[in-house]
Amino acid sequence: MELRQLEYFVTVAGEGNFTRAAEKLHVAQPGVSAQIRRLEREVGQDLLDRSGRSVRLTAVGAAVLPYARAALAAVDGVRLAVDELTGLVRGRVAVGMVTSHNVDLPGLLADFHADHPEVEITLIEADTARLVDALRDGRLDAAIIALSATAPDGLRLHVVTSQLITAAVSRDDRLAGRDAVTLATLRERALICLPRGTGIRSHLDAACAEAGFEPRIAFEASDPTMLAQLAARGLGVAILPDSVARSRADLHPLEITRPALRGGLAFAWRAEGPVSPAARVLIDRARRMFPAPS
Incomplete structure (x- = not known):
């Protein structure tokens, strides 16, 4: 059983589609299908139901999914621990933003990239509700969100x-x-x-x-x-x-x-859970670059 197979399985389960999963993973779709077939042969059961328009988890797949996610999270934790001890800043940082704002996010990302060119930065645009969900489940490391009538649970905010x-x-x-x-x-x-x-x-x-x-x-x-x-x-x-x-x-x-x-508007990130060294550096830089309004 390979970590790559688990990653492909988790991604297909999340996307409900092999093509979208392959695009997200930046690999060819036949390669994703082949690796998951090998994983299924190894466990001796079908993990995905491919009979409909969308791909769904079988009962066995639903039981396996949390363990696959935990295994991938554990590997990420190992990498984080090593990076913390060695002082490395590398990997990926995923950032979100609301559709319309007057925050100099391009300046923040450009300065960060100039100092850490080895870090891959991705940026998405969505409304605050979707950004909050993505922050909570770890799809985003940080985001510019609009302040709502009630503060979102599970996040830290820098207004x-x-x-x-x-x-x-x-x-x-x-x-x-x-x-x-x-x-x-x-x-x-x-x-x-x-x-x-x-x-x-x-x-x-x-x-x-x-x-x-x-x-x-x-x-x-x-x-x-x-x-x-x-x-x-x-x-x-x-x-x-x-x-x-x-x-x-x-x-x-x-x-x-x-x-x-x-x-x-606020710069937001998860209150709990693992934070990569790269994301931590970006968050610290944002808090310095964007002073709180008086």
Whole structure:
């Protein structure tokens, strides 16, 4: 039984597809199939059900999977221990980020790469909910996430930005003569907001639930610029970061009161579990590079 076979088996089980697993492993698909067949012959049982469109675990495969993962984790632990003792910084670092942010993540990664060119860096983009899940299960080492209404369990956060969440309307909207608006005033208005799983949306949903109503979301988009454009065309009230709402000449910003809403971004990583030396160096560098907002 080889570690490579266990790695291929765990990856196929996670992806539910041989082709996607091969792409993730950067190997040819026939090689993945052949290695798993050898593993199955060695254990004397089928581990994967290949009869459907997607690959599923057999009962034996489901029983074997946790042990395969534990074996791979143990090997990673050995490598981490050696690297810790020898002071090596190598391997891989997987980083995530929310779709729209104003954090100099490219600068952080470029500086890190200049000092540690032997470390492979990967970067993905997703909403905060997916990034939090990926951090918790170890698929990501660190990520720029949006601060939600409740702090995510199992993560450590280094806050890097904090600002008000502001409403914005077109210049000819009936609210354009005001400087502020209560949350209750927006109860019957069509709102334009980021989708569920984002920080600003979680703050809005939580505040509306506390006030006893559900917001009327007319339009959703993952890009705040698109939200601003929709509001400027008179399609509703956009819920935006304050800096975005006040940066556009075609929008009238409105401070949200009773309650005021505040969001922000944080650099996040797992609170527990093994952390590679490379990831630890990146996390320490990020905490120095991104000072906490005053």
